[in-house]
Amino acid sequence: MSQRKVLQGNIIVAKAALAAGCDFFAGYPITPSSEIAQYMSKEMPKMERAFIQMEDEIASLGACIGASLAGKKTMTATSGPGFSLMQEHVGMAVMAEVPVVIVNVMRGGPSTGMPTKPAQADMMQARWGTHGDHPIIAVYPAFSEEIFSETVRAFNMAEKYWNPVILLLDEVLGKAHMDVEIPEPGSYEVYWEKTHQIVDLNIYDRKIGENPPRIDFFHGYPIHIDGLEHDAHGWPSFDAKTVDKMQKLRMQKIYQNLDDIIKYKEYFLDDAEVIVFSFGISARSALAAVKTAREQGIKAGLFQALTIWPFPRAALQEKFQKIKKVLTVEMNMGQMKYEVERIAPGDVEKQTLLRANGMPFSPDEVLNAIKEFVK
């Protein structure tokens, strides 16, 4: 039986992580994400799963990567400043192809900024925070059931693609208590494919675009995992041809599987004259605004991105063939709007509703922006 409950967004994340099989959590306290670690510290020992509070966020992600290589499903949770500290290890997990889920309950920045206020502040940090060219997956739920389902999906994708997956959440959604349907175990997919039939040491050897197998330590083969660029054995190599191949392997495992990775929701887009493009908390206001607009005879629709990285480019471009106006609504000073501008054809009119002062948009504010745009 599924259960209907009133829960804090952070607790929904924690419950979903445990439901997805998360058996290792390392974290460091930071507002507004701390409830996730607190819940894990209480529940994980009961299930004989490992919880540890580390000395900082760098150590937290380090411990997660280590545990992941020892066969655990791992997660850490943080906010903007902690996420910045983690960035070197995000790159390490990408390079060594280690599954890990990183929750970033976003707050106002930069620096200490506004720890108790929401902001969709780290959209670009999620994409480009670590150094070097790299693929990344980031998901961003807005509604209560999505917080559960996207957390489970984050674990599934981390395990499937052997890559860090970032779960973005808004401060208000992390902290707010909301009505949520917790689905029955078994009613959702939990991906956990362990392939320990390694026959040789070529652990990174596979065809371009193929999903990698999950390999971890202590299964009879003395494997080497390295943050240095490496060959199919995982041994350090700077040979140009090898580097080319390994880079392609890491990129294409994501970019050849976009159908599986990209998820979005569309509301009233079939006959719309204006697309509201939004995500997270802003999408909630935008949905209410779009519904009111419809009542008032304005043909507005909402494109809500659930997978924010890789950007749902193809899906949005398809909409732009018919709909020639796009309003990007985001709680920052303009981050994803550049992504929209980059992919939208020249004949599409682009407008934005932006703000980063700690106050989420009200549905009326989004409605007014729509009205102003279609006038």
Place this chain on the structure above:
Amino acid sequence: MRDYEKYIRYRTFPTPWCPGCGDGVILKSIAMAFAELKLDPDEIVVVAGIGCSGRMPTFFNTNTLHTTHGRALTFATGIKLAKPEKLVVVISGDGDATAIGGNHLIHAARRNIGVKMILINNGIYGMTGGQVSPLTPPKFFTETTPYGNIEPHFNVRKLLTAAEATFVARETINRLAQLKQVIKKSFQHKGFSVVEVMSNCHVNLGRRNKMKSPLVMTKYIRDITMNMADFEKLSPEEQAPKYPLGIFEQNSARLEYTDLYYNHIVPVAQQAGAKGEK
């Protein structure tokens, strides 16, 4: 083939180390300790950070992991907590362990997590070309102290003792038999252990301080180190530039972290859960 050679991954040779480097001695002594304990290579994971020492795991025919600068202990902590029954060894240089990774060092000691650290002290950042480290002795010339080092160096022994480390030892690359013995004892210790190994970087430290050859540098290491009994006879002024050798701390009374977690916290939590307590 000698018995320790099954722990060496010859396929990844040659090493990147300069001729005469102490790292080779340390590689061998660790492998010899593995062999004497008759360990299954798959039950071992060797983790390292960045630097000349960071390359060492590549040459062990065990599970091996090369991580980020200074953070090897954090990865090792994750592995140990995930699989407490495995032998988790961390190789670290002095810059790696006491500068960028200093925080992780004292917290691993405080936690007493059962990770075995080999801290190679050559007093310099070797791989980046010879910059001052927190273990470079005062007045030494390096690439970033061209007028002499004005900073004092950490005393690793006292630092770790203050952090309540349960196994602290120091040896030198000049004494292979003793080094292997101390490393072996640290592997047998249940809690967190650190073996500081005094090593030579004649290329990037010695060269700028009138110790150009490995031989001169190893003689220098011999001159500044002594047994604890001899060290204690010296006055504080005489002690300052000297490094005592031996096992300084070996305390088995304090329980290891994963032992506490799985054998103490887990049952308590499960009881509370069974009672339906919040």
